[in-house]
Amino acid sequence: MAKAMKKQALGRGLSALLKDPDNDIKSAGDKGADKVVGNIVELELDQIEVNPFQPRSSFNEEALKELASSIRELGVIQPITVRKIDFGKYQLVSGERRFRASKLVGLETIPAYIRIANDQESLEMALVENIQREDLDPIEIALSYERLIEEINLTQEQMSERVGKNRSTISNYLRLLKLDPIIQTGMRDGFLSMGHGRALINIDSTSDQLDIYEKIIENSLSVRATEALVKDYKAGKGIKTPEKPKPAQVPEFIETGKKEFAEYFGAKVDVKVAAKGNGKLIIPFSSEEDFKRLKKLISGA
Incomplete structure (x- = not known):
């Protein structure tokens, strides 16, 4: 990998x-x-x-x-x-x-x-401008903050004023640079979000960090699921993949109604049902002409 x-x-x-x-x-x-x-x-x-x-x-x-x-x-x-x-x-x-x-x-x-x-001022302007870009990944932002601190000799407070970010936000980015290089690369390549990285920072052991990282990738874990995994690890429960929630049981009346809808509309109708019983009826269409056909069936016109 x-x-x-x-x-x-x-x-x-x-x-x-x-x-x-x-x-x-x-x-x-x-x-x-x-x-x-x-x-x-x-x-x-x-x-x-x-x-x-x-x-x-x-x-x-x-x-x-x-x-x-x-x-x-x-x-x-x-x-x-x-x-x-x-x-x-x-x-x-x-x-x-x-x-x-x-x-x-x-x-x-x-x-x-x-x-x-004599590039001090130019460098500071370039770095601050770079941080404002919208396409930067969290590690690129963290590296720019680190350079401002080390090469321009800015404190986190001064940097907060320069870039218009809270000091705590800057500190959270800088902490990402303590992650294992493999995890940093995963963040740069878009496999992990900053939320995943912030959860993993709380793991001191590099090997355990990487074990959890593997589980995040293999199971497409959300940030919340990752936080739960780290919490269990910190509590001494080891590194266990969180169980995926079981899909809500679809009532029989919906299964029957779905078939009737499909026959009526001439399309494969899908129904999403939440645990509380509310849901969505999804009717696909393949073209503008097909959409107008469905609209006519629904309106009865």
């Missing part, structure tokens, strides 16, 4: 733009800079150098191998950030674990956000 959800590399067109020596982008005011600022660019790994002033010098090898395994299956979900130091040369700002793990896997390129000279 993981391989089926592997994301395609982004920003290859922008990569070509950055390889043009006659139009080298050195600052936010240069031609083409607006296409780079705030966007994901696919960079070659050998163009990137680690930051010599990176305070973190040691990395857990086992954790790095686990991340490398995830990247091998899913690709790099969260782009790194680099700053442009020369034509075709970049230095890491954040994401060294992703950078190192990608090298371990043998990738040649990695998705990256590029910082260029």
Whole structure:
């Protein structure tokens, strides 16, 4: 399942733009800079150098191998950030674990956000504008919030004012980034909603998170059913798939009437009945002409 959800590399067109020596982008005011600022660019790994002033010098090898395994299956979900130091040369700002793990896997390129000279204000505008888009998935929104906090040095309170969202809403999005990468990918691909993700955040064990994720996908569980599953898990009842509610028993008079309706209208009539006894009568039609025929039968005209 993981391989089926592997994301395609982004920003290859922008990569070509950055390889043009006659139009080298050195600052936010240069031609083409607006296409780079705030966007994901696919960079070659050998163009990137680690930051010599990176305070973190040691990395857990086992954790790095686990991340490398995830990247091998899913690709790099969260782009790194680099700053442009020369034509075709970049230095890491954040994401060294992703950078190192990608090298371990043998990738040649990695998705990256590029910082260029005096782009602070442009980047903030681009990120805030990006968050306002309607077609973003929850993980994309969370990543944009994270960038505003880390790269623009905004507090959640300041960000709340910039993007017009409650601080609690921003916090809920940011918490999604703590989910296992496979689950994040599922959300990006539309298999899960933000409601599903928020329920899964309450599970500390990664393996249990993934077990519940599998059950959500296999059984098309709603957010409410997922919340019930997580609640039972937290109560020590294990991970059990909620039983599907039994369909309401259709009274005999409806079954009989349905056949009579079908004969009268010359169409397969369907009846939906709720537990309280109320319901809907559904009469299908195949064309405008068929609709007018049914209308004539109903009105008696």
